[in-house]
Amino acid sequence: xxxxxxxxxxxxxxxxxxxxxxxxxxxxxxxxxxxxxxxxxxxxxxxxxxxxxxxxxxxxxxxxxxxxxxxxxxxxxxxxxxxxxxxxxxxxxxxxxxxxxxxxxxxxxxxxxxxxxxxxxxxxxxxxxxxxxxxxxxxxxxxxxxxxxxxxxxxxxxxxxxxxxxxxxxxxxxxxxxxxxxxxxxxxxxxxxxxxxxxxxxxxxxxxxxxxxxxxxxxxxxxxxxxxxxxxxxx
Amino acid sequence: xxxxxxxxxxxxxxxxxxxxxxxxxxxxxxxxxxxxxxxxxxxxxxxxxxxxxxxxxxxxxxxxxxxxxxxxxxxxxxxxxxxxxxxxxxxxxxxxxxxxxxxxxxxx
Numbered sequence: 001x002x003x004x005x006x007x008x009x010x011x012x013x014x015x016x017x018x019x020x021x022x023x024x025x026x027x028x029x030x031x032x033x034x035x036x037x038x039x040x041x042x043x044x045x046x047x048x049x050x051x052x053x054x055x056x057x058x059x060x061x062x063x064x065x066x067x068x069x070x071x072x073x074x075x076x077x078x079x080x081x082x083x084x085x086x087x088x089x090x091x092x093x094x095x096x097x098x099x100x101x102x103x104x105x106x107x108x109x110x111x112x113x114x115x116x117x118x119x120x121x122x123x124x125x126x127x128x129x130x131x132x133x134x135x136x137x138x139x140x141x142x143x144x145x146x147x148x149x150x151x152x153x154x155x156x157x158x159x160x161x162x163x164x165x166x167x168x169x170x171x172x173x174x175x176x177x178x179x180x181x182x183x184x185x186x187x188x189x190x191x192x193x194x195x196x197x198x199x200x201x202x203x204x205x206x207x208x209x210x211x212x213x214x215x216x217x218x219x220x221x222x223x224x225x226x227x228x229x230x231x232x233x234x235x
Numbered sequence: 236x237x238x239x240x241x242x243x244x245x246x247x248x249x250x251x252x253x254x255x256x257x258x259x260x261x262x263x264x265x266x267x268x269x270x271x272x273x274x275x276x277x278x279x280x281x282x283x284x285x286x287x288x289x290x291x292x293x294x295x296x297x298x299x300x301x302x303x304x305x306x307x308x309x310x311x312x313x314x315x316x317x318x319x320x321x322x323x324x325x326x327x328x329x330x331x332x333x334x335x336x337x338x339x340x341x342x343x
Contacts, residue, residue: 020328049245055252062248070240072247079251085291086252088284090259091276098265108256113288120281165336168310171292172331175314176324178285190279194286207294211287218283219276226275233278 010132013125018140021114024169025141029148031167032059034156036149039063043153050149054142055112058082059149084212089116096120100131110138112145114170117177121184187232193221302343310335 029050036046041063053059058079065075089111096119097104107119118141119134182191197217201210222229236244263269269277296304314331321327 016325019325052245052249053252058248058252062245065244065248066236066241070236070244072243075244075247076251079248080255083252083255085284085287086255087259088280088287090256091263091273092281092284094259094263094265094269094273094277097260104260108260109253111256113291117285117288120285163336165306165339166332168307168335169328169332171289171307172310172314172328172335174285174288174292175311175331176318176327178289179315179318180324181282181285185282188282191282191286194283195290196286197283198287198290202290202294210294211291214287214290218280218287222276222279222283223272226272229279230275 006129007132009127010129011136013128014133014136014140017118017122017137018144020169020173021118021141022144024114024167024173025144026148026151027163027166028056028170029145029150030152030156032056033149033152033154035060036063036153037156039067041066041153043150043156046149046153047146050146054110054145055083056145081212084215085113086111088215088218089113089120092116092120096130097134100134103131103135107134107138110142112141114173115141117174121177121181187229189225189229189232190222193225194218197221302339306335306338306343309338 032050033043033046036049037043045066046059049059049062053062061078061082062075065071065078090108093107093111093116097107100107111119115138118137122133122137124130124133178191182188185191198210198214201214201217204210205213263273293304293307296307298304310331313334314327317330318324318327
C-alpha cells in the first residue's frame with residue numbers, strides 16, 4: 001500500500017469517531033469566543049489562545065488571569081493544578097503513542113480530554129495505520145475547537161443561537177467511551193475506583209479543588225490493591 | 236496589563252499545559268525499559284482516568300439544589316440504555332443529549 005492511500009484510509013477511519021466532538025467543540029468553542037468578546041478581548045485572543053493553549057477549561061480561566069494583576073508564576077502553577085489530570089492520560093498512553101514517529105509530539109501536544117478518551121479506547125480497524133489514526137483524531141478535534149473559538153470571537157456579537165443543554169454532548173460522549181472501556185475489560189475494579197474516589201473527593205473538596213486529591217486517592221488505592229489487580233488484569 | 240505582560244501570561248499557561256501533557260513521556264522515554272510499577276499503572280489507569288473524567292464532566296451538579304441532578308441522571312440512564320441496546324456510539328450520544336435538552340428546557 002502506498003503512503004497516500006494509507007493516510008487516506010486512516011483519515012476515513014478516524015473521522016466518524018470525531019463527529020460528536022465536532023458538534024460539541026463547535027458550540028463550546030463559540031461560547032468561549034463570545035465569552036472572550038464580552039470580556040473585552042478582540043477576536044485574535046480566542047483564536048491564538050485556542051491554538052496555543054488548547055485546553056478548554058484552562059482557556060476560560062486564562063481569560064480571568066488576563067483581566068487580573070500580572071502574575072505569570074501564579075498562572076503557571078494554577079495551570080499545573082487545573083491540568084494535572086493530563087498526567088494520568090500520559091501514563092495511560094505511553095504504550096499506544098510509542099512507534100508512531102515524529103507525529104508523537106503533536107499527539108501529546110493535542111491530548112485534550114476528548115482526544116485522550118477516543119485514542120485510548122477506539123478499536124482501530126485491521127489494516128489502518130494506528131499512528132495516522134491517532135493523528136487525525138487529534139488534528140480534527142484540534143481544528144474543531146480552533147474553528148469554534150474563531151467563529152465565536154469574530155462573529156460573537158451576531159450569533160444568537162443558544163441551545164440550553166447542548167454542552168451535555170461532551171458528558172454523553174465521555175459516558176459512552178467509559179461504557180465501551182468497561183465492556184472491553186473483564187475486571188472493573190479500576191473503573192469503580194476511578195468513579196468512587198472522584199465522587200468522594202468531589203464531596204469532600206468541592207467542585208473546584210477535587211481533581212488532584214482524586215488522583216492521589218486513585219493512585220493510593222490502585223497501589224494498595226496492586227497484587228490482586230495485577231493478577232486479574234493478566235488473566 | 237501591557238501586551239507583553241499578556242503574552243507572558245498566555246505563555247505561562249501554554250507552558251503549564253505542555254508540562255502536564257509531556258511530562259510522563261519525558262520521564263519514561265519509549266526507548267528505555269519502564270519500571271514495573273509504571274507498566275502496571277499504564278494498564279489499570281485508563282479505566283480509572285475515564286471514570287474520573289465522567290465525574291469531572293458532572294462536577295457542577297448539585298444534588299441538594301436547583302434541579303437536584305435529576306436531568307443529568309435521567310439522561311445518563313438514557314445514554315446507558317441506548318448504548319446497551321444498540322451499541323451505536325452516535326445514537327447513544329445524540330439520544331442522551333436530545334433528552335437532556337428537552338428535560339432542561341421543557342420539564343425543569
